Amino acid sequence: MMIRIRSRDGLERITIDNPHITIAQLKTLIESQLRVPVQNQTLSTNQNLLLAKTLEDIARFTDMSNPQTLVSSIGIAHGSIVYLAYEGERTVAGPNVKPAGSFGRKMTIEDLIAKQMRVTRQENPHCELVSFDRDTANVFQNYVNESLAFAVKRGGIMYGTVSPEGKVEVDFIYEPPQQGTEDNLLLLRDPDEENLVEAIALGLGMRKVGFIFTQTISQKKKDYTMSNAEILQATELHGQSELKEWVTAMVKLEVNEDGGADVHFEAFQMSDMCIRLYKEGWFETEIGEEVDPKLSRMKKDVVVGVKDTREVDNDFFLVVVKIFDHQGPLSTTFPVENRNSPVTMKALKTHLDRTKTLSFVKRISDFHLLLLLARILDVNADVPALAVCVQTQTSVPEGYQLLIESLASAS
Structure with a gap:
């Protein structure tokens, strides 16, 4: 006793x-x-x-x-x-x-x-709302719905802008190399590729604004909003960002009134206390199977209400964020990186042939296309120059047009 x-x-x-x-x-x-x-x-x-x-x-x-x-x-x-x-x-x-x-x-x-650490609910997020580019959100959810059937988890890093009032707009999603199972998502971070993504985002006047992931059908049967593993992953990424408006978005299937399934988006911020506990090393990061997934385990006692405990209900760490949508500046018709099939220059040729009636800057106004080009072009000079053309919708210099068309034709 x-x-x-x-x-x-x-x-x-x-x-x-x-x-x-x-x-x-x-x-x-x-x-x-x-x-x-x-x-x-x-x-x-x-x-x-x-x-x-x-x-x-x-x-x-x-x-x-x-x-x-x-x-x-x-x-x-x-x-x-x-x-x-x-x-x-x-x-x-x-x-x-x-x-x-x-x-x-x-x-x-x-x-x-x-x-001691006192864990309470945080009532208000630091961001006013999060708005998703409709096509970007649709491309992400279509893949996990139609190709993965919500059987394994999928994730991505969201990029966009943050207004002075704290409004977060998501305009593209970068999907890093990853391995997903029914319950866990492992992001295989590639620093070289992420440097290319950052260079493109900088030229587009955008930055990292959040993390998006999916829950699987099997998770729907479990009694939690986010599992302890998801809390740890989301908190780590939020803490690395140093952006107070950082958003964590979750995509899952929900049963509708007719008994069918609808894709449902939810958005949260991890609470300030959650980020502090993580940065100060309070979280147990090795999670045993005996631990209830709706509880996060601490290395030392924290105070929840009037109780000293080492297990905290995950919902204490979640701050709900309102969701809106908008039409962003980028197209989303180019194949997405790091999925089942590698994206090659043949995809570039197909894309350029399909968009011949558009201006050249419109034809390359797609983040995933720019990422393919960034693997070949100079990341310090060519990539930012092309991204700025896309951001301002100004004519692409003829030299770049010829270079891109020749790369496509050589495939």
Whole structure:
């Protein structure tokens, strides 16, 4: 049996073999395990004991003053909190802990709680809303619906813009190399390819704005909004971004009123507390099969409500974001990278032949096409120059037109 002891030094624990011990025996255990002499101890189930500032104030707490009273008779059981005031000093076990102050140097309840992490729900996101380019969202969901049948997970990094008011617009999705299963998504990050993506985005006046992933049909049967593995992955990417408006989007199948299935988008931000806990190393990152997927496990106790716990409901970390749509500046008709079939120059020739009636800048106004070209052209000069032409919808220099057409013709 474990009883929690809260004093001016914070929350500690003692182990008890017999739940029917007396208060005198409890004090003896506190002396042996926490090194506070019995004669210096005052115990109470009333947290206001820790606010008492004088011996006279402390003496008023008498609910645990009879040494022969059984602790079970006053409701103390496994997990209960007993408040301890004591005279003198002691060294608290643990790294870099200084001796507690002498009697009279009290901490308030708020001070004690502040020494721990308190997990609460965050009511409002930092972004006003997220708006998806209709065609970009459609290309992503069509693939996972028609080609993958929502049987394995898929993910991508969202790029776009953020307005001064916090409105996030998603204009293209980069799908990195990855491996998806029913329950997990492994992004095989390719720094060289991502450098090309960043160069294109910079030329387009865009940046990373979020992470998008799918849930599978098998996950629909489980009782969570996001699993602990999804929370960890989304939080890691959010934390790396350093963008307070960063959005995590989720795509899944939902049963409609007619009994059919509709593709459904949801958007969230990971809470500020979630990001802080992750950056400070509180999350257990190795998740065993015995852990309920709707719970995130911590390495140390956090406070949820009035409870100290190491398991937090994932929903505490999610802040809902409103979803809108818009028509963005890019087309989405070029094959998408890192899917089942490699994208080759033959795809470029097919695309250019199909779009002959458009201006050349319109013909190349597709992120996935620019990424194919970026593998061959100079990433520091050619790629930004072409991206700027696309952003401003100005004529592509003739030299670039000839180069791109020759690359297509050589396939």
